[in-house]
Amino acid sequence: MSLIDLANPTRFLALTARVLPWLAATTVILLTIGLYQSAYAPDDYQQGATVKIMFIHVPNAWLSMFVWGVMSIASLGTLVWRHPLADVAAKAAAPIGAAFTFLALLTGSLWGRPMWGTYWEWDARLTSVLILFLMYLGLMALWRAVDDPARAARAAAVLTLVGAINLPIIKFSVDWWNTLHQPASVMRVGGSTLDKSFLIPLLVMAIAFTLLFVTLHLAAMRNEILRRRVRSLQMMQASQKAA
Amino acid sequence: MTMSLGPYASFIVTSYAAAALVVVILIGWVMLDYRSQTQRLRELEERGITRRSGRNATELR
Numbered sequence: 001m002s003l004i005d006l007a008n009p010t011r012f013l014a015l016t017a018r019v020l021p022w023l024a025a026t027t028v029i030l031l032t033i034g035l036y037q038s039a040y041a042p043d044d045y046q047q048g049a050t051v052k053i054m055f056i057h058v059p060n061a062w063l064s065m066f067v068w069g070v071m072s073i074a075s076l077g078t079l080v081w082r083h084p085l086a087d088v089a090a091k092a093a094a095p096i097g098a099a100f101t102f103l104a105l106l107t108g109s110l111w112g113r114p115m116w117g118t119y120w121e122w123d124a125r126l127t128s129v130l131i132l133f134l135m136y137l138g139l140m141a142l143w144r145a146v147d148d149p150a151r152a153a154r155a156a157a158v159l160t161l162v163g164a165i166n167l168p169i170i171k172f173s174v175d176w177w178n179t180l181h182q183p184a185s186v187m188r189v190g191g192s193t194l195d196k197s198f199l200i201p202l203l204v205m206a207i208a209f210t211l212l213f214v215t216l217h218l219a220a221m222r223n224e225i226l227r228r229r230v231r232s233l234q235m236m237q238a239s240q241k242a243a
Numbered sequence: 244m245t246m247s248l249g250p251y252a253s254f255i256v257t258s259y260a261a262a263a264l265v266v267v268i269l270i271g272w273v274m275l276d277y278r279s280q281t282q283r284l285r286e287l288e289e290r291g292i293t294r295r296s297g298r299n300a301t302e303l304r
Binding site for chain 2 (some may be wrong): 050095096100103107110111114213222227233240
């Protein structure tokens with residue numbers, strides 16, 4: 001099957017029906033390993049056991065940006081290549097991205113209270129991620145507000161691409177401004193500054209959460225294709241009644 | 244091997260519980276949505292509304 005075949009929703013449904021059980025099983029296995037490693041990772045000399053919050057905070061923070069990146073590529077697919085599954089992919093990803101961003105904010109806040117002495121600080125990193133969360137909600141509202149999926153798709157694609165400007169701001173906010181949030185310690189020039197005892201569980205959890213996103217996203221895309229079939233059959237029914 | 248969460252155990256447990264809850268909600272949402280859409284398609288097909296291709300709308304394989 002070539003890549004172009006995936007442009008056909010029926011073929012996409014057939015392929016994902018075969019792939020999804022394997023993806024779900026791999027996600028469960030990796031999450032189990034990651035949670036076990038996180039539970040028995042040593043305490044940090046400064047943070048103590050609260051370092052365990054990092055094993056879910058960092059993957060969710062990474063996914064909050066990754067999902068918007070996926071939506072931005074899908075938006076290009078809608079506007080430039082008019083790929084029939086591009087807006088399906090963008091629409092299906094938004095609620096999942098919003099959920100991961102919410103978890104990044106919540107777990108960061110729960111880590112901040114014992115470590116910084118505050119749940120929230122209006123610093124550049126926290127504020128830019130909050131803006132990302134609000135953009136996810138705005139995008140979901142836009143999809144709901146416009147009845148015609150094709151019209152909604154174009155407006156949402158433009159909004160998504162404009163919102164992508166926020167991604168480098170989030171990433172480099174800790175370098176550009178004087179923030180309470182610590183600078184990058186995993187993805188940085190010169191390699192990670194983390195000890196292997198923390199880095200390995202963190203990477204396993206990050207891969208597990210990414211696979212979780214892929215699994216949920218493909219399943220949500222299937223649902224969106226079915227929803228559009230329902231819509232077109234309902235329109236067909238209405239036109240038959242009118243004739 | 245034992246696991247000690249120290250004085251901030253409630254923050255750690257709440258973080259993991261919240262993550263588990265959100266993931267369960269996401270999985271539930273996807274599964275219920277799938278059930279709802281296939282049910283609606285079946286109802287439409289039972290009323291004789293079929294796709295132009297003539298193929299079953301719930302045909303996924």
